[in-house]
Amino acid sequence: MNSVKELVESNCLKSVPSNYICLKNSEDSILCETQNIPTIDFSKLTSSNPNERSTAIQQLGDACRDWGFFMLINHGMSETLRDELLRGSQGFFDMSVEDKREFAGEKLFDPIKCGTSFNVMVDKTLFWRDYLKCHVHPHFNAPSKPPGFREIIEEYSRKSREVVGELLRGISHSLGVEENYIHKRMNVEMGSQVFVVNFYPPCPKPDLVMGLPAHTDHGLLTLLMQNEVGGLQIQHNGNWIPVHPLPNCFLINTGDHMEILTNGKYKSVMHRAVVNNKVVRISIGIAHGPPLDSIVEPALELLPKDNPPAYRAITYRDYLQLQQSHQLDRNSCLDRIRI
Ligand SMILES: O=C(O)CCC(=O)C(=O)O
Ligand SMILES: [Fe+2]
Secondary structure, three states, rough: OHHHHHHHHOOOOOOOOHOOOOOOOOOHHOOOOOOOOEEEEHHHHHHOOOOHHHHHHHHHHHHHHHHOOEEEEEEOOOHHHHHHHHHHHEEEEHHHHHHHHHOOOOOOOOOOOEOOOOOOOOOOOOOOEEEEEEEEEEEOOEEEEEEEEEEEHHHHHHHHHHHHHHHHHHHHHHHOOOOOOOHOOOOHHHEEEEEEEEEOOOOOOOOHHOOEEEOOOOOOOOOOOOOOOOEEEEEEEEEEEOOOEEEEEEEEEOOOOHHHHOOOOOOOOOOOEEEOOOEEEEEEEEEEEEOEEEOOOOOOHOOOOOOOOOOOOHHHHHHHHHHHOOOOOOOOOOHHHHH
């Protein structure tokens, strides 16, 4: 199995192999440091005080509409669990190539898959990223090694479903429909949940490569956390903004299926990950969507009158296939289903 980690460790790398070198245009490297993404306080969203809750719902709706990305604080998930998950993830990538090969997977919907880049079958340039991907709901799958990792992933997945469940209630509210609207329409209780660890080793020439190129996420909501190392950048009003997360927060983004469902009111925002030349960066994303066979299309109840649907109906499974079978490039996969 190819992996950036093994490449870096075996070669004492001073330069970058040519198949990793990304052509970047100069505009892409300009960063806007003056803005940071909004913050939502989860404890206010779940507060028994109606005023506090309705203010938080308003802020949540604004964040989904104006940014598509926000930090979530006071989410109730323990720092210990997050630390254990990061340690387990490091432990997974530290295993021998043979041990990891057991989980390599071959096909897109393999329940556990570990590999490198985005999809080596279609990538023209390789990305400076190794990954582990597990389908953790409605059926739970996770590697049996290293010891304890599977149990931590299971607990983390369960807790993140609870957090996302509350956020989806708040989002339904913010859209002016009853709080279980998205739950019912998207069958969230039986929904798919995909857990991904991104492992970005240090790179001798970080400016020449990409960890993950600009893309949008599939699904309704992604919950993202990282070790203490920065690298995530998001696009906002045409600018690239480096994200500086508050300690112990989650980064949440509205995914392509939220954009489809709301007919573009809540945007699925382009983001990318850059790497550095000093330390390993780990990020852990968990995407929450409807069941794989559900058809997703703009919800008529959410459309203003005379506003035609802007996306064609497609099953979640077919959409994933569409996204994974094309190179990640500067355009969102949503462009492929825009009417
Ligand atoms: O590494 C990051 O911060 C971003 C990861 C990401 O965008 C993804 O896994 O879809
Ligand atoms: Fe992403």
